[in-house]
Amino acid sequence: xxxxxxxxxxxxxxxxxxxxxxxxxxxxxxxxxxxxxxxxxxxxxxxxxxxxxxxxxxxxxxxxxxxxxxxxxxxxxxxxxxxxxxxxxxxxxxxxxxxxxxxxxxxxxxxxxxxxxxxxxxxxxxxxxxxxxxxxxxxxxxxxxxxxxxxxxxxxxxxxxxxxxxxxxxxxxxxxxxxxxxxxxxxxxxxxxxxxxxxxxxxxxxxxxxxxxxxxxxxxxxxxxxxxxxxxxxxxxxxxxxxxxxxxxxxxxxxxxxxxxxxxxxxxxxxxxxxxxxxxxxxxxxxxxxxxxxxxxxxxxxxxxxxxxxxxxxxxxxxxxxxxxxxxxxxxxxxxxxxxxxxxx
Amino acid sequence: xxxxxxxxxxxxxxxxxxxxxxxxxxxxxxxxxxxxxxxxxxxxxxxxxxxxxxxxxxxxxxxxxxxxxxxxxxxxxxxxxxxxxxxxxxxxxxxxxxxxxxxxxxxxxxxxxxxxxxxxxxxxxxxxxxxxxxxxxxxxxxxxxxxxxxxxxxxxxxxxxxxxxxxxxxxxxxxxxxxxxxxxxxxxxxxxxxxxxxxxxxxxxxxxxxxxxxxxxxxxxxxxxxxxxxxxxxxxxxxxxxxxxxxxxxxxxxxxxxxxxxxxxxxxxxxxxxxxxxxxxxxxxxxx
Numbered sequence: 342x343x344x345x346x347x348x349x350x351x352x353x354x355x356x357x358x359x360x361x362x363x364x365x366x367x368x369x370x371x372x373x374x375x376x377x378x379x380x381x382x383x384x385x386x387x388x389x390x391x392x393x394x395x396x397x398x399x400x401x402x403x404x405x406x407x408x409x410x411x412x413x414x415x416x417x418x419x420x421x422x423x424x425x426x427x428x429x430x431x432x433x434x435x436x437x438x439x440x441x442x443x444x445x446x447x448x449x450x451x452x453x454x455x456x457x458x459x460x461x462x463x464x465x466x467x468x469x470x471x472x473x474x475x476x477x478x479x480x481x482x483x484x485x486x487x488x489x490x491x492x493x494x495x496x497x498x499x500x501x502x503x504x505x506x507x508x509x510x511x512x513x514x515x516x517x518x519x520x521x522x523x524x525x526x527x528x529x530x531x532x533x534x535x536x537x538x539x540x541x542x543x544x545x546x547x548x549x550x551x552x553x554x555x556x557x558x559x560x561x562x563x564x565x566x567x568x569x570x571x572x573x574x575x576x577x578x579x580x581x582x583x584x585x586x587x588x589x590x591x592x593x594x595x596x597x598x599x600x601x602x603x604x605x606x607x608x609x610x611x612x613x614x615x616x617x618x619x620x621x622x623x624x625x626x627x628x629x630x631x632x633x634x635x636x637x638x639x640x641x642x643x644x645x646x647x648x649x650x651x652x653x654x655x656x657x658x659x660x661x662x663x664x665x666x667x668x669x670x671x672x673x674x675x676x677x678x679x680x681x682x683x684x685x686x
Numbered sequence: 687x688x689x690x691x692x693x694x695x696x697x698x699x700x701x702x703x704x705x706x707x708x709x710x711x712x713x714x715x716x717x718x719x720x721x722x723x724x725x726x727x728x729x730x731x732x733x734x735x736x737x738x739x740x741x742x743x744x745x746x747x748x749x750x751x752x753x754x755x756x757x758x759x760x761x762x763x764x765x766x767x768x769x770x771x772x773x774x775x776x777x778x779x780x781x782x783x784x785x786x787x788x789x790x791x792x793x794x795x796x797x798x799x800x801x802x803x804x805x806x807x808x809x810x811x812x813x814x815x816x817x818x819x820x821x822x823x824x825x826x827x828x829x830x831x832x833x834x835x836x837x838x839x840x841x842x843x844x845x846x847x848x849x850x851x852x853x854x855x856x857x858x859x860x861x862x863x864x865x866x867x868x869x870x871x872x873x874x875x876x877x878x879x880x881x882x883x884x885x886x887x888x889x890x891x892x893x894x895x896x897x898x899x900x901x902x903x904x905x906x907x908x909x910x911x912x913x914x915x916x917x918x919x920x921x922x923x924x925x926x927x928x929x930x931x932x933x934x935x936x937x938x939x940x941x942x943x944x945x946x947x948x949x950x951x952x953x954x955x956x957x958x959x960x961x962x963x964x965x966x967x968x969x970x971x972x973x974x
Contacts, residue, residue, distance in 0.1 A: 368811055371808075372815075375815075376823065380823065380826060380827040490709070490956065491952050493955060494899050494948075494952045494955035494956075495903075495948045495952065496947065498910055499944055499951075502926060502940065506937070506941070510933050605819075606815075606818050606819045609819060610910075624819075625913075627826070628822045628913065629913065631826055633826060636822070636823060643815075643816060643819050645814075651814075
């Protein structure tokens with residue numbers, strides 16, 4: 342920890358971190374423009390959707406006025422973006438509640454699902470990757486290689502259906518196929534409802550991280566300093582856990598962050614399969630009902646989460662890679678790191 | 687000049703080597719079998735895909751090989767007909783997306799540094815949308831039509847492919863023969879087409895295989911969610927959705943499309959992975 346503080350004190354690194362965060366702002370701004378435009382091309386009219394069957398020309402005009410649909414598009418955008426900046430996404434199209442009321446519980450449930458999946462998947466992938474690397478070419482390596490290749494290929498909603506078939510309906514009936522949750526309760530009050538969605542997401546991300554971890558670990562195990570550690574007479578266990586593992590994890594951080602970010606999108610379909618009460622399920626419902634304020638809000642949140650995770654990954658990589666750490670502590674230029682970090686994922 | 691001949695023969699050698707790998711052989715057989723099923727299956731369907739022939743969820747019998755679906759239609763006939771839409775749409779979106787990504791990647795790599803980084807920054811912005819989320823966003827804004835879905839899926843592939851191709855092409859740009867070509871005054875499009883393109887075929891093919899498996903997942907998911915092909919169409923994604931409710935009574939309406947989708951993606955991935963190992967020699971990084 343002292344080392345970390347030391348580098349922050351040197352200034353360059355702090356500048357890099359700040360620069361990276363500031364670079365995220367125009368990206369999020371551009372995202373909001375894209376989200377807004379993608380939902381404005383609708384041939385129909387929000388006012389029609391809003392009133393459905395009760396639309397008369399006069400009422401339509403009144404609603405258009407009320408929703409500011411007659412304003413020029415850039416005014417509509419700035420109004421929406423300004424409110425979104427204050428985390429106010431307006432009313433849902435049905436007008437029964439605000440988008441915030443609708444989403445607040447569900448965001449928590451989605452974050453719970455993402456967190457449990459990440460917490461299970463990451464140590465598991467690292468473990469599989471390390472064992473496969475240490476036993477390179479042996480049975481565990483070969484079998485895990487084929488299994489990860491299989492699970493990397495199958496679409497996650499198909500995995501979800503297979504899991505339901507095996508663990509919830511046809512073969513065994515251990516877990517519920519659908520997450521029954523009372524409105525207003527959080528997912529961890531019904532842990533059983535979390536098991537299958539978590540398992541699905543774990544199976545979706547583990548293959549990627551474990552394969553990268555294996556490759557990174559093999560590279561480290563062949564390095565000179567590991568040979569040195571062995572020659573010093575350290576036990577294989579110490580060599581692997583103390584010397585190889587920490588160095589092998591650093592290059593994997595980008596992939597871990599990428600997979601965590603992927604989870605933000607992956608939950609959408611998986612939640613829908615299990616009727617899990619998160620933002621994914623509500624997004625599908627809103628897409629079907631063309632409830633644009635909700636779709637806009639969720640899309641913007643997921644994309645912003647993605648950008649945030651990428652920034653954290655860049656910072657994490659710098660902090661765990663001594664070579665880069667010294668480089669950015671020394672010179673305050675971070676223009677090419679931006680490219681180097683993002684360029685080869 | 688060997689430049690026109692060499693890449694082609696190299697590719698042939700790489701493919702031959704790929705199919706020496708056991709996994710690639712298994713994958714090849716699976717992919718070939720599913721493609722044959724998709725292409726010729728409909729001719730062997732005993733009933734029309736939208737014909738009502740028995741009680742809903744009727745069990746297997748001598749006339750109904752796999753029983754009836756949720757509305758009493760022949761599961762086997764619907765299964766035989768249901769692959770064309772998903773495989774076809776996936777293929778179209780993959781070709782469009784990888785093609786567009788290839789163009790952007792090659793253009794960026796051969797452009798001036800400022801143009802290059804401008805394109806790639808914009809690319810980064812598009813990458814922030816998970817693919818399924820972007821497709822859903824488009825569907826919510828434009829309504830659901832299968833061609834729109836193929837376009838949207840393809841469009842989400844493009845920035846991801848562009849990044850891979852740009853990285854590969856940027857390495858090629860550093861090589862002497864490119865410098866020589868520039869020095870000789872070759873036109874930009876000539877350099878892109880006859881110098882860069884032949885030298886990125888390996889990452890391009892890996893990308894194509896990878897994107898094909900993702901396309902299938904996305905197209906099938908959209909149909910499964912009820913936002914793609916509409917009833918009474920026979921489509922594997924839609925079939926899973928329709929027959930899910932009665933899976934304990936009549937599992938075949940779910941199992942057959944599930945098995946076909948899973949096997950096809952596994953097959954494609956086996957081939958892609960073997961080719962990546964032979965041609966590039968490294969494991970691929972995470973999915974986006």
